[in-house]
Each structure stands twice: as C-alpha cells, then as structure tokens.
Amino acid sequence: MSKPRHFVLAAGGTGGHMVPAAALAAELIRRGHYVALVSDERGVRFPDLFEGIQTHILPAGRLGGGPLGYYRAAREMWRGRAMAIELYKTFRPAAVIGFGGYPALPALLAAFNQKIPTAIHEQNAVLGRVNRLVAGKVDAIATSYAKVERLKESLNDKTHLVGNPVRDSVIAIRAKPYPLLEEDGIFRVLVTGGSQGASVLSKVVPEGLAMLPVAFRRRLQVTHQARVEDIEACRAKYKELDIAADLATYLPDLPEHLAWSHLVIARAGASTLSELTCAGRPAILVPLPSATDDHQTVNAREMTLAGGARTIDQRAFTPVELAKQMQRLGLDPAALQNAAVRARGCGRPDAARDLADLVESLGETNGDLPIGVPLPAQFREKAAFA
Known part of the structure; x- marks a missing residue:
C-alpha cells in the first residue's frame, strides 16, 4: 500500500463529470488517500455521490457572451484560481485531477501556478473545451475511448486509455x-x-x-x-x-x-x-x-x-x-x-483502478503524509468557500 496522500478532484456540475470523479474518489479513499472535491453549486447537489468528502465551491465563469461576458468569466476564473491556491497551501495535494467543465479550470490553473502535478480525464469521444485549453500543460491525459477527436497527436505520449469510471454498483x-x-x-x-x-x-x-x-x-x-x-x-x-x-x-x-x-x-x-x-x-x-x-x-x-x-x-x-x-x-x-x-x-470495468494507478504515479514524490496521522478536523468535514 502506498503512503497516504492528498488529491484534489475538480469537476463541472453535470453528472457526466461528477460520476467518474466520484468513482475515482472512492477508489483513492480505498487506497488510504484523502480526497477533496472542487466544483460549483450544481456539482455538490448530487445526492450521495461525495458523502463524507470535503467539498469546495469555487467561482468559475463560462466563456461566452461577447467581450463583456469574456471579461466577467476571466474575472471569476481568476478569483477561483486565487482561492484554490489558498486551499493548496493548506491541503497540499499530491496531484490535481480535472474532469472537465468550467469549474475545473480555476483548480487546474492554481495547480500550474503552484507546480503541482496535474492530469485531466476526458469522458467523451471528443475532447471538451476546458480539457482542450489545458491539455498541453497537464502531466497526463486519461481518455475513455481509444480514439478521441480534437486531441492533438503531439500529446499521444502522455495520453492513457483508461475508460470512464463507474460506480461499484x-x-x-x-x-x-x-x-x-x-x-x-x-x-x-x-x-x-x-x-x-x-x-x-x-x-x-x-x-x-x-x-x-x-x-x-x-x-x-x-x-x-x-x-x-x-x-x-x-x-x-x-x-x-x-x-x-x-x-x-x-x-x-x-x-x-x-x-x-x-x-x-x-x-x-x-x-x-x-x-x-x-x-x-x-x-x-x-x-x-x-x-x-x-x-x-x-x-x-x-x-x-x-x-x-x-x-x-x-x-x-x-x-x-x-x-x-x-x-x-x-x-x-x-x-x-x-x-x-x-x-x-465495449465495457472497461477497471477504469477507476487504472485511473487511480495513473493518478498515484503522478503524486509519488509530492504531498506525502505520515502513515497513521489523521487530517485536522476541518479537513474531515465538508467545507465550502463562500
């Protein structure tokens, strides 16, 4: 068993992003690690998916709506990035994993700033917008399909086919x-x-x-x-x-x-x-x-x-x-x-296991915690940035 470490999972607010993030969270926790979720108001409302996992709501604007819309989105993204940096200073993640959706972007931008290892998981057969924005900078790209459209061939060396994690049930x-x-x-x-x-x-x-x-x-x-x-x-x-x-x-x-x-x-x-x-x-x-x-x-x-x-x-x-x-x-x-x-x-039932293996390999030398030492109380409860 590897040393317990902290991992941050960042996902947009739809079920397509949240379900695989929850499956990975469950697998990492089984392996003795600590997990925090970063999402938006929609993401934290899914019943039972992240029960008992500390949850942080970060601002994340959506790109669009002309020049004013882009300005507002950038301002919100930057505010979310600053809040995520503060979180990382305390939580000290071994790696940050994005599952797509705009709420994942501030968490990944903060990880780049803090030089924390990063990965993204793409659930669809077409690389999503947020994942396209960060694909060139992350350390690893996990895919659900053998062929993913809009994923550049130059990124093949760090691309891994794992499948899309599903619930144990x-x-x-x-x-x-x-x-x-x-x-x-x-x-x-x-x-x-x-x-x-x-x-x-x-x-x-x-x-x-x-x-x-x-x-x-x-x-x-x-x-x-x-x-x-x-x-x-x-x-x-x-x-x-x-x-x-x-x-x-x-x-x-x-x-x-x-x-x-x-x-x-x-x-x-x-x-x-x-x-x-x-x-x-x-x-x-x-x-x-x-x-x-x-x-x-x-x-x-x-x-x-x-x-x-x-x-x-x-x-x-x-x-x-x-x-x-x-x-x-x-x-x-x-x-x-x-x-x-x-x-x-066509099924890939080992997706959660394979994705967890990839995530652990990224965080092997970052964010180790002494075995048997529990987190402070505030990190064992659900939390949210106002």
Missing part, C-alpha cells in the same frame, strides 16, 4: 447474467435522459411503445426518468395507453433498474454509455443534437459499430421508428442477447 452488474427473456415473459425497458433528463424521450417513447403489437405491449414494464416539467404529462400518456410504467425525475437506484432491464432507451452521454457497456445492456440511443461538438453522436459510435446499440438521430426519432427498432430487438430474444454480449465487450 454498476460494476457488480457485470458479474450477473443477462436477464432471462421468455417469449411470453415481462419485457423490462429503462428510459433515461441522463442527469438532465430528455423531453424528447417523454414525448416519443410512450407513443412508440403504443404502436407495438398488442401481445408485446402487454408484456412491457417501463421505468422512465423524466424531467420535472414533463413527468405528469408523460405519466398520463402511459396511463391512457395502458402501458405499465413507473416514472421519476431522479433514479437514485439506477444500477438496480439497469440490472433487470432487457433494453435501455437513452441519450448517449459518457456516463450512460460507460454504465451500459460495463453492465452489458443493449440500447437504443438518441444523441443530444445540441451537445458541444456533437460529442454524443461520436460517443455512440463504438457501441453501435460493435452491435450493442442502435443509434437514431433525434430528427428521425419518431414513434414509428422507435416501434420498428423495438420490434427488431424485442421480438427476437437471441438478437437481444447477442446485442447484450456485444455491448458488454
């Missing part, structure tokens, strides 16, 4: 067999738009399922995560169509639902895909068309080309098209089982 699904699907048995469908939800799924999925043959439709058991503003209308639609469905705006027990699902209808966010492939669950994917650099479409390619998913462009995502794809998969148990195997083949 998702990894546990991998050891379980794909749920038995009998011709007249219950067909379980999980519908999820990721941490932000997806209105298009709430509009199209009930209508599409209603077009299935009556015998198939009666077998359906749907769990549907919907946006707050969509959930009541969506619930009423399922009831009108006489389709058995449970709806929620947030699924804290998502891994449990994923474990028993036969098919998942989802966006193509990085965390969703890493969980689908780790668990080995076939999917119908509808990439978010407004995603930066259309990264969700690029994310979906690997799983789709492998035969583990079918991707439908949102412009073509109609009830008729969904019903057609559902019948092709749902009425052929052998094809569905094969898709599950192919999805599983």
Whole structure:
C-alpha cells in the first residue's frame, strides 16, 4: 500500500463529470488517500455521490457572451484560481485531477501556478473545451475511448486509455447474467435522459411503445426518468395507453433498474454509455443534437459499430421508428442477447483502478503524509468557500 496522500478532484456540475470523479474518489479513499472535491453549486447537489468528502465551491465563469461576458468569466476564473491556491497551501495535494467543465479550470490553473502535478480525464469521444485549453500543460491525459477527436497527436505520449469510471454498483452488474427473456415473459425497458433528463424521450417513447403489437405491449414494464416539467404529462400518456410504467425525475437506484432491464432507451452521454457497456445492456440511443461538438453522436459510435446499440438521430426519432427498432430487438430474444454480449465487450470495468494507478504515479514524490496521522478536523468535514 502506498503512503497516504492528498488529491484534489475538480469537476463541472453535470453528472457526466461528477460520476467518474466520484468513482475515482472512492477508489483513492480505498487506497488510504484523502480526497477533496472542487466544483460549483450544481456539482455538490448530487445526492450521495461525495458523502463524507470535503467539498469546495469555487467561482468559475463560462466563456461566452461577447467581450463583456469574456471579461466577467476571466474575472471569476481568476478569483477561483486565487482561492484554490489558498486551499493548496493548506491541503497540499499530491496531484490535481480535472474532469472537465468550467469549474475545473480555476483548480487546474492554481495547480500550474503552484507546480503541482496535474492530469485531466476526458469522458467523451471528443475532447471538451476546458480539457482542450489545458491539455498541453497537464502531466497526463486519461481518455475513455481509444480514439478521441480534437486531441492533438503531439500529446499521444502522455495520453492513457483508461475508460470512464463507474460506480461499484454498476460494476457488480457485470458479474450477473443477462436477464432471462421468455417469449411470453415481462419485457423490462429503462428510459433515461441522463442527469438532465430528455423531453424528447417523454414525448416519443410512450407513443412508440403504443404502436407495438398488442401481445408485446402487454408484456412491457417501463421505468422512465423524466424531467420535472414533463413527468405528469408523460405519466398520463402511459396511463391512457395502458402501458405499465413507473416514472421519476431522479433514479437514485439506477444500477438496480439497469440490472433487470432487457433494453435501455437513452441519450448517449459518457456516463450512460460507460454504465451500459460495463453492465452489458443493449440500447437504443438518441444523441443530444445540441451537445458541444456533437460529442454524443461520436460517443455512440463504438457501441453501435460493435452491435450493442442502435443509434437514431433525434430528427428521425419518431414513434414509428422507435416501434420498428423495438420490434427488431424485442421480438427476437437471441438478437437481444447477442446485442447484450456485444455491448458488454465495449465495457472497461477497471477504469477507476487504472485511473487511480495513473493518478498515484503522478503524486509519488509530492504531498506525502505520515502513515497513521489523521487530517485536522476541518479537513474531515465538508467545507465550502463562500
């Protein structure tokens, strides 16, 4: 076991950034290290993800909005950088790891200033904006895909394919067999738009399922995560169509639902895909068309080309098209089982371990703590900069 050290994880406020950061935090803590999270107001609100981990909220403006917007963003970034420098003087991190999103930038800029080893993790198949800004200066780049667009070839020597870390509860699904699907048995469908939800799924999925043959439709058991503003209308639609469905705006027990699902209808966010492939669950994917650099479409390619998913462009995502794809998969148990195997083949269940190995290697000679000496009390509790 290596000596206990301090690590700072910096992540933007969406689930795509926060979930892998939480998985790495759990792995580092298992190894005896101390972890602090730097994020924004959104990031610290995810239930249970960083329970018991000290959390710091730093200001971080978003680039855009013309000259005045850029000025305000730069001012906020600089203020966040100064606050992070003060944190590092006390916390003394062995390394700072960024997971993308604007809230990660001040923490990384402060690390560059203090000459602290740094790494970034890219969850998507297209290098994100913040990661592009700092890729040339960090010590290591960890990727989730073998090929990442907008990542310069000149950076290949410090690029490491590790995958996208997922929660232990998702990894546990991998050891379980794909749920038995009998011709007249219950067909379980999980519908999820990721941490932000997806209105298009709430509009199209009930209508599409209603077009299935009556015998198939009666077998359906749907769990549907919907946006707050969509959930009541969506619930009423399922009831009108006489389709058995449970709806929620947030699924804290998502891994449990994923474990028993036969098919998942989802966006193509990085965390969703890493969980689908780790668990080995076939999917119908509808990439978010407004995603930066259309990264969700690029994310979906690997799983789709492998035969583990079918991707439908949102412009073509109609009830008729969904019903057609559902019948092709749902009425052929052998094809569905094969898709599950192919999805599983794309998974990288050791991502948290491999990323932790990389992070530890960066901090081998920096920030060591005497074994057995606890942190001061203020660093064992949640904290936040005002």
